[in-house]
Amino acid sequence: MAVCTGCSLLCDDIEVSIDGRRITKTKNLCRKGFGRYRSLASDRSVPRVDGRQAGIEEAISRAAEMLRNAKRPLLFGWSCSTLEAQRKGIELARRTKAIIDDTSSICQGEIMDMVIRKDIPTCTLDDVRNYGDTLIFWGCDPSSSHPRHMSRFSYFPRGEKLQRGHEEDRTAFLIDIRTSPTAKILAGNFIQISPGGDADLIEAMLAVLDGKIPRVRDKKAMISMMNRLKKADMGVIFPGLGLAYSLKGRMDRMKALVDRLNETTRYNVIPMVGHYNMRGFNQLLFDETGFINRVSFADGVDHGPVYSVVEASKSCDLALVVGSDPISSLPAGIAKALAGVPMITLDPHRTLTTELSRVVIPTALSGIEAGGSALRMDGVRIEFDPIVKSEYPSDEEVLSKILEEI
Amino acid sequence: MKVTIVTFRDIFQSEAQEVDRFGEDYRRMSAVVFLDKSDAAKAGIKDGSNVLVESDNGRVVVVARISEDTHPGLAFMPNSPWSNQLVPAKTDDTRIPSYKSISATISVTDDKIPTVEDLLRELVS
Ligand code: SF4
Numbered sequence: 465m466a467v468c469t470g471c472s473l474l475c476d477d478i479e480v481s482i483d484g485r486r487i488t489k490t491k492n493l494c495r496k497g498f499g500r501y502r503s504l505a506s507d508r509s510v511p512r513v514d515g516r517q518a519g520i521e522e523a524i525s526r527a528a529e530m531l532r533n534a535k536r537p538l539l540f541g542w543s544c545s546t547l548e549a550q551r552k553g554i555e556l557a558r559r560t561k562a563i564i565d566d567t568s569s570i571c572q573g574e575i576m577d578m579v580i581r582k583d584i585p586t587c588t589l590d591d592v593r594n595y596g597d598t599l600i601f602w603g604c605d606p607s608s609s610h611p612r613h614m615s616r617f618s619y620f621p622r623g624e625k626l627q628r629g630h631e632e633d634r635t636a637f638l639i640d641i642r643t644s645p646t647a648k649i650l651a652g653n654f655i656q657i658s659p660g661g662d663a664d665l666i667e668a669m670l671a672v673l674d675g676k677i678p679r680v681r682d683k684k685a686m687i688s689m690m691n692r693l694k695k696a697d698m699g700v701i702f703p704g705l706g707l708a709y710s711l712k713g714r715m716d717r718m719k720a721l722v723d724r725l726n727e728t729t730r731y732n733v734i735p736m737v738g739h740y741n742m743r744g745f746n747q748l749l750f751d752e753t754g755f756i757n758r759v760s761f762a763d764g765v766d767h768g769p770v771y772s773v774v775e776a777s778k779s780c781d782l783a784l785v786v787g788s789d790p791i792s793s794l795p796a797g798i799a800k801a802l803a804g805v806p807m808i809t810l811d812p813h814r815t816l817t818t819e820l821s822r823v824v825i826p827t828a829l830s831g832i833e834a835g836g837s838a839l840r841m842d843g844v845r846i847e848f849d850p851i852v853k854s855e856y857p858s859d860e861e862v863l864s865k866i867l868e869e870i
Numbered sequence: 871m872k873v874t875i876v877t878f879r880d881i882f883q884s885e886a887q888e889v890d891r892f893g894e895d896y897r898r899m900s901a902v903v904f905l906d907k908s909d910a911a912k913a914g915i916k917d918g919s920n921v922l923v924e925s926d927n928g929r930v931v932v933v934a935r936i937s938e939d940t941h942p943g944l945a946f947m948p949n950s951p952w953s954n955q956l957v958p959a960k961t962d963d964t965r966i967p968s969y970k971s972i973s974a975t976i977s978v979t980d981d982k983i984p985t986v987e988d989l990l991r992e993l994v995s
Contacts, residue, residue, distance in 0.1 A: 574966075611881060709968060794954065794967070795957035
């Protein structure tokens, strides 16, 4: 059995047939995961130093030299690396007095911070399968982003205590702006909001819980939803990117709602983490520094928005990017600032970021060519072995070598 | 036509990104904006026509598609380097960019849809 690193569900029931170094058949992968497996053979990155093709060893040495000379390096990415590689990355940040940040800084960081600090209660996806009778997908579209979420864990399965599955024992609501594929599955329980409407919805939900009349158009629907939510034996909220962006800076309102629901029943929160090991990085950095992201080691441990990738892209004098494509995923104005900084990039594939990097170090695709471990979106540790031999080193090996050379 | 752009993730586009982010499939599935039917009719935008989407932050040419569902005033774009041309570089205190609520105008154009390489050239220019 292999593990898919296509998203943070880390499905560990993937069957793979291999002929030599070629994967000939797979079973249980979703479309997204299949894309990841297919990427094994497509558009791999090539080692490069200062604009010309080079050997991997040379690229590693040049990276070490650049890091040694940097005054204010930014080490960014990390959510597509194993825990072992992430640990090396944090060590490298310490050694080079760098700023370290990961993709949670531009997506789920605020809510993940609450989960990791235990400010809001959480549970595992196995708990959801067995006991989660009332679900709220909030600002997410699992059918597209985590295609097997609803079938493996949350909605369709028959759980230990929920033998009648979604037909009778489980109710799921979706709160979102767009009539997404998930909205079509949960059509009867789809609460459509306008952009930025999440905060108002939370206030309306709190109002009903306080026995007041909510200030919404469809009062009856709101009251009936809240009655259902109150009846939960175990409720679970799955906040997605929609909520993360809509409620940024005000995530305490989400906590207020969860706390209020927990006064009468049990509600847990599992953020819909995208990349396969973002949670792993957040947990590791938290264990080491007390912060999940946006840390500077320039002078002891410091944390704050100035160490976010958004700010550091403008102020750093070197960027080491590991398994991420910020030039593609950042707003163009910020990507432009980063493009002006010398970059070293570790990635299995050619990306917009590798195209603009001074040094490119190709790496093995984790889960397929490199083993290790990672934390699933619910914090459960999943281990995996490589299933094919690779000509590329893993992130962990490259980072170890850089550390040796520094 | 004035709209609020909301970005989203599409599974087919995610798959295409996994496989080859420089490929034609990824561009076709990324450089697109989904418009409300009556909005599009009012602005004279037909399904499949090229449109210029402009925000305070930037501009990009993509193809217009008419949604099956109604969503007046809103336009949906898959999250990609194309949509990122429009996301404000300025952030609030949280330093989290506003990927999912961008004020923009949309108009028909004869200009071509940029390739990833075009977007990269723009970045380093
Ligand atoms: S749901 Fe996620 S982990 Fe599971 S097969 Fe699909 S991409 Fe891979």
